Amino acid sequence: MTPKILFTAGETQFAQYREPLTAALAEVGVSADLGRDHAPNEVDYLVHSAHSGEVTDFTPFTRAKAVLNLWAGVETLVTNPTLTQPLARMVDNGMTEGMSEWVAGHVLRHHLDLDTFTLNQTGWSHPPVPPLARDRRVGFLGLGRLGRAAAEMLAALNFDVAGWSGSPKNIPGIDTFHGPEGLAPLLARSEILVLLLPLTDGTRNILNAERLAQLPHGAVVLNPGRGPLIDDTALLAALDSGQVGAATLDVFRQEPLPADHPFWAHPRVTVTPHVASTTRPQSASRVIAENVRRGEAGEPFLHLVDRAAGY
Structure with missing residues (x-):
């Protein structure tokens, strides 16, 4: 039949x-x-x-x-x-490749501080020279299929990459942390943090005020995973204080993101419309x-x- x-x-x-x-x-x-x-x-x-x-x-x-x-x-x-x-x-595979490309693009954008030249440059000036990729520490929350592929792409670009997952992972060339005890060490070394966890009761609001404070001062947050992984209020406070230097967000608690949401107007936030991995x-x-x-x-x-x- x-x-x-x-x-x-x-x-x-x-x-x-x-x-x-x-x-x-x-x-x-x-x-x-x-x-x-x-x-x-x-x-x-x-x-x-x-x-x-x-x-x-x-x-x-x-x-x-x-x-x-x-x-x-x-x-x-x-x-x-x-x-x-x-x-x-x-x-x-198409989703995996698309996600890796979005992550790599925005990590490179923040790593090289390209916004200084594309958005804020008003004359011939010389901002501080960024470190080489090998000296930039990138962390991943989530090492499933998407997280692992994006982490491996960045490692191939010579970034110092580490990742955290709920259970142990063994990924050549990438330092891995797992379980509740591994979360703080991963956050502490993540100058650029990428969230690629599934949304579960255990991951909802995983990036709250306490954990944002564990990041290096001025760290960058990229979220192409799920909107509720981040406590929005805590992130806005961390951006205002400078604890988080910038955030690029592709997913949100409510989509489309309401026109009056503070993310739209915040000078340190980039919004992309859930396009990281179509x-x-x-x-x-x-x-x-x-x-x-x-x-x-x-x-x-x-x-x-x-x-x-x-x-």
Whole structure:
């Protein structure tokens, strides 16, 4: 029987995904009925985005073998009591590369103090010479797939890179810290701090006033991970005091970021509109197609979410 795939991520995205997903399914030998209007009790797979809000009650999808998320973040899905089907998050080489490039670009921007020349330069002057990359300490909170890839890219550029995770990691060329006892040492050496943790009860507000104070004075904070990883009020206070020298933020507690939010007007804050790692239809379609193939073959799905861990 031909599996039915319901695309619930919105009409605009469906227009972008229809051809590459159809092609990707054909490449793995799956003939599927991909559409937007299948009856819930006839659906075998949902290609889903929590951002679209089209499906919040998964109870009617009694035949569904899996919900295949288009994004890496699943914090709004793991708490949905109606979602009892297997849930797979998006783990995609295109997203990984895009994130690494965003992180590397903004680390280099702050490392070289490029804003001095592009925004504030009014004459021929010579600001302080920055250290070489080997003398700039960059820290990562989060060493999963995205964090590790971005950390390795910066290490390849000769930065002094370290990272922290909840459990032990062994990454050649990168100093690693883990567990509650490893957080303070990581923060203390991070002149530029990158947040790439999943959002869970244990990571919410992980960068609060106490931990911001543990950073070197004038440190830079980059957050392409999840907005609620940072206590906004504490970050604004640290920026005002100079404890944090600058922040580049791609994710926020409320998106789009409200027009009256203080981040917009703060001279030490750069806002980017959740573009650090956009899902790209060509590469993401191959991930979705492979999971549909696996489901039809009775094989284990890739990138299944651990509901207890939250990611």
